[in-house]
Amino acid sequence: MKNITLDCSRLHSYISNDELNQVLTENKALIQEILKPVKENSNDLGWVNIDGIANHELLADIKEKAKEIREKADVFLLIGVGGSNQGARALIEALGDSKVEILYTGNNLSPNYLHKIMAKLDGKSIYANVIAKNFATLEPGIVFRVIRNYMEKRYGEEEAGKRIIATGSLNNSSLEMLGRKKGYTLLPFPLDVGGRYSVLSAVGLLPIAVAGIDIDELLQGAKAIKNRIHTQEITKNDAVVYGVIRNILLSKGYHIEILAHFEPLFTYFSKWWVQLFGESEGKAGKGIYPTACSFSEDLHSLGQYIQQGQRILFETFLNLEDQGSQYIVPHEESDDDGFKYIDSKDFAYLNKTAYDATVQAHSSGGVPCVVLNVPQLTPYYFGQLFYFFEYACYISGSVLRINPFDQPGVEAYKEKMFAQLKTKK
Numbered sequence: 001m002k003n004i005t006l007d008c009s010r011l012h013s014y015i016s017n018d019e020l021n022q023v024l025t026e027n028k029a030l031i032q033e034i035l036k037p038v039k040e041n042s043n044d045l046g047w048v049n050i051d052g053i054a055n056h057e058l059l060a061d062i063k064e065k066a067k068e069i070r071e072k073a074d075v076f077l078l079i080g081v082g083g084s085n086q087g088a089r090a091l092i093e094a095l096g097d098s099k100v101e102i103l104y105t106g107n108n109l110s111p112n113y114l115h116k117i118m119a120k121l122d123g124k125s126i127y128a129n130v131i132a133k134n135f136a137t138l139e140p141g142i143v144f145r146v147i148r149n150y151m152e153k154r155y156g157e158e159e160a161g162k163r164i165i166a167t168g169s170l171n172n173s174s175l176e177m178l179g180r181k182k183g184y185t186l187l188p189f190p191l192d193v194g195g196r197y198s199v200l201s202a203v204g205l206l207p208i209a210v211a212g213i214d215i216d217e218l219l220q221g222a223k224a225i226k227n228r229i230h231t232q233e234i235t236k237n238d239a240v241v242y243g244v245i246r247n248i249l250l251s252k253g254y255h256i257e258i259l260a261h262f263e264p265l266f267t268y269f270s271k272w273w274v275q276l277f278g279e280s281e282g283k284a285g286k287g288i289y290p291t292a293c294s295f296s297e298d299l300h301s302l303g304q305y306i307q308q309g310q311r312i313l314f315e316t317f318l319n320l321e322d323q324g325s326q327y328i329v330p331h332e333e334s335d336d337d338g339f340k341y342i343d344s345k346d347f348a349y350l351n352k353t354a355y356d357a358t359v360q361a362h363s364s365g366g367v368p369c370v371v372l373n374v375p376q377l378t379p380y381y382f383g384q385l386f387y388f389f390e391y392a393c394y395i396s397g398s399v400l401r402i403n404p405f406d407q408p409g410v411e412a413y414k415e416k417m418f419a420q421l422k423t424k425k
Helices: 018-024 027-034 054-073 086-095 111-119 138-155 155-164 174-182 204-212 213-233 236-249 265-279 300-310 347-364 377-399 408-423
Strands: 005-007 074-077 101-103 126-131 166-169 185-188 256-261 290-296 313-320 369-374
Touching: 018 027, 027 377, 054 166, 054 185, 054 204, 054 213, 074 138, 074 204, 086 204, 086 265, 086 377, 101 111, 111 138, 111 155, 126 138, 126 204, 126 347, 138 369, 155 174, 166 174, 166 204, 174 185, 185 204, 185 369, 204 256, 213 236, 213 377, 236 369, 236 377, 256 265, 265 290, 265 313, 265 377, 313 347, 347 369, 369 377
Parallel strands: 074 101, 074 126, 126 166, 166 185, 256 290, 256 313, 313 369
Antiparallel strands: 005 369
16 A cells, blocks of 8 residues: 655755755654664653554453444543544544534533533433543543433443443553443553554544544554654655654754645644644754644635745645545536636645645745645555654654653643642632
């Protein structure tokens, strides 16, 4: 099968080959160390070893539980915030079927949002999956209290316990202890994997399987790109080159990166990407500000700024080569609407034309443009995208000389919030 590929051909007027090679050489020892096989129990690097976080026994348990949920549930509540739900939601919103309605909660503290979620549960068969590595984050913790109280009153404690899955650290955490007491199905949140790197573990795999998506195909794609990353020399290694290019552009004053796409089904993937790079690199006064645009819609808003605003941003385009669908513009004999020139053309062709024109216009207008070609919109290529960007982020953050796996800024807001909540009545 084909692989996702990086196209940097439009960067020549911004980064010379000599400049790229110089930075690669300067960081060669660091990059080679990163690319070495990861030992067991390496802090924060469990995600690198896909078979380690998604072994055969665990996959069998996940598939069995997903089958039960798909057979018995009308609604599946995914309770988590940030990395605990972003990866799964990215794939579910793009490729999931509608057999079970998946509702996302525990990702905010809005009473209005929670009322809407609870209003959808009456008369429905409910299963819930609470995901929290250490169960110390307020949003999923307090919403789970609401959900489990509702389910216990409705089903009784024993039956509710059979309908709840707890994905957390299996090291005597409060979530594990609660789960054992209540009879929940327990799934592991790997201790050596951070939330934003967890999509290919049980954290993401159970919800993805509940949505009817082939998790074996997803993992096969991730393993294929993993093999490429770990066997290619660094000058031809797309993940390495992308990570290094980001740092070079940052050093030249390009402080904002836009992940741009012409496929709305990538919208939640782009939110996962924003968290991955924002939380990994935004620290110590460093880092590129990551954001995303869904074109062609956003061309009619931010497109103006991108084309003619400050030259402080660059774009990484997800180019979906095979859009997998067609829709032909109806033929009309007259030209009453003024669109005769697109008569009988395919929307896939129109979308590709808009993409080509945008990349050309932005590039010629002074915006560095990188393209990541994605052959198709399938679980296999989502697996490649997840692993590619995770590894590229590891490379990019390391070259930036920061720790891409901690998030002290997030902990700062939590500390202040908890302090206020514990002192105010």
